[in-house]
Amino acid sequence: MSTQKITPKQRGYLIVNSHPTGCEATVERLWQSIEPVDAGGRAPVALVLGSSAGYGLSILLAGLRRHGIRGVGVSYENAGNERRTATAGWYRTAATARLAADAGADFTFVNADAYADTTRTEVLELLAERYGPVDYLIYSLASPRRTDPATGEVHHSVIKPIGEAYTSPSLVFEDGAATVGTVELAPADEPERAATVQVMGGTDWRLWVQALTGAGLLGQDFTTVALSYVGSEITAPVYRRGTIGAAKEHLEATAHGLNTEVLAGRGRAFTVVAGAAVTQASTAIPSIALYTSLLRNSLGAQGWRTTGDQAVDLWEQLTGARPLDLDEKGRIRLDGWELAQSVQDRVRKLWEDPAAALADAPAGPTWFHDQFRELYGWDVPGVDYQVPVETSVPWPVAVSAAS
Template sequence: MSTQQITPKQRGYLIVNSHPTGCAETVERLWESIPRAEPGGRAPVVLVLGSSAGYGLAVLAAGLRRHGIRGIGVAFEAAGTERRTASAGWYRSAALAELAAASAADLTLVNADAFADRTRTEVLELLAERYGPVDHLIYSLASPRRTDPATGEVHHSVIKPLGDAYTSPSLVFEDGEPRVGSVELAPADEAERAATVKVMGGEDWALWCRALAEADLLAEDFSTVALSYVGSEITAPVYRQGTIGAAKQHLERTAHQLNAGVLAGHGRAFTAVAGAAVTQASTAIPSIALYTSLLRTVLGPQGWRSTADQAVELWEQLTGARPLDLDEQGRIRLDGWELDQDVQDRVRALWADPAAALAADPAAPAWFHGQFRELYGWDVPGVDQAAPVETTVAWPGDPRS
């Protein structure tokens, strides 16, 4: 046990510690924001890879609360010690497990590297022993590195443009006050592009699908979804046309290959294009903070679609409650609210002079900064951060943690 009085340690957009009570409160708020439904019939078996943050966490929570799912979430999080807090995802996982238990859900959370063969073996054994064939596999991994299980080589992703250098306005926080700065990125070389595809593309997703098929763990009408993003033309040079975009395109090609290959006659693979969000992954991308702040200015709180809102919509489509909203490439679209032409025109007008836009509406970047800090449990309304807090929290189901 380690009760401590802790304060946030932040450098730019890097926060190196987290607040357990704040993280738990954000999960409680996420849970309560999801409309409850009374599930009927058989509870679907679900495997969520990347279940501790962002869209993966939201999809798992929405599946539990609305559809009574049962199954496994996999995340790779750091435990706390007497010297440091656990990762935010660790605390969020513990909080979600408590909510799931209170609703009598059969949920197992596995803390392990989802890229590793031994993790696949462990999860497949658990599925076979406890849950049976999988109805839905949700792939929502976001990591800066991946060890290739076949070669042992460690690949590191980069956030860079392809072809030409990239210069863009960006949002900078100094002493808590937002201002418009500038970011300049040199183009990636071929090795960096290839490494990013190795980490963030569809290779690992395909390995999981193949492993489930070989273990006879694909349910009838199996579906799998990998979360993706397209985004605005404003951010395209560093996102869709950059190294990350190359990885997302590989992810989308992988869906077609899975449908023609290992899943033929057994199920379907989709990528789901989500809308903008404040996540730990998105904040690392230059210019995204500024773009997201301006988008929120245009949409306002009523027009903004949270990760929970989008997760609910995804489940509605996967369960057949609503028809699949597929584009010409066969991708599930959840981002129409963001890419509406009028919305994008208004964001582009603000982007032309972002300093003036921030001066006119300083609440927008403040909102983004607050949302970002809440990802780590800081500045969460109703949480007394001055009070000592227990930072050593057990991993769900593991008394050794």
């Protein structure tokens, strides 16, 4: 037990501690923003890989709230110790488990490396014993490194352009105040590109689907999706045409391979192109913070689609409540609100002189900074940060469906 008053420890876009009450409040607020429905019928079984943050968390919450899903969520979080808090994802998972239990959902949370063969074995055994065949596999993993389960080699991803150096304006925060700086990145070499594909591509997605198939755990109408992003032409040099883009192309090629080779009529696989969001993964990408701030200014609060909004949209498509919104490459699209021509024209105009744009409308970067801090449970409305909190929070224990 470790009850203490804690304050944020921040360096740029890195916050090394988190607030348990603040993290719980962000999960509860997201939960309340999702309108419940009476799903009725059989509760589908879902396996969510990357369930503690970003789109994975939002898709899990929307599935629980609107469709009564049961199943397993996998994430890799740190419990912390007497000197350091647990990771934000640890606290978010504990909060999610409480909400799921209150809703009567039978959901189990596994804290383990989703890239490891041992984790696949553990999760498949859990599914076979407790839940049965999987209806939905959500692949939403984001990590800076991956250990190849076959070779033991550790691959590290990089965020770099391919072919040419990249220079761009960027958003810099000094004591919470936003200014415009400049980021310069040298192009990636081939080993760096290949390593990024190994970490962020579709290799492990395919391994998970193959494992479910081999174990006889594919539901009758099995569907699997992997989260992706395209984004604006403004950020394309460092994103879609950079090392991350190479990984996303591999992810999309994996979807095709799953459909034609692994599933072959026994299910379906899609990549999902989500819209812009403030996540722990996206804040690490140079120029994305500035672009997202200007996008927010262009759209305003009413035009912005949260991860919760997009998760609800995705479930509506997956369950057949409305038709799939597929592009020419067979990808499910959730980003039409972001990439609408009129929206992109406004952002592109602001991008011509971002310093002036921020001076004229500081709401965007202020919003971005607040959203970034909330990822770790800080600056959440309604939370009293002067009150000591218990930072040692247990990982949720599975409870039998009968109880």
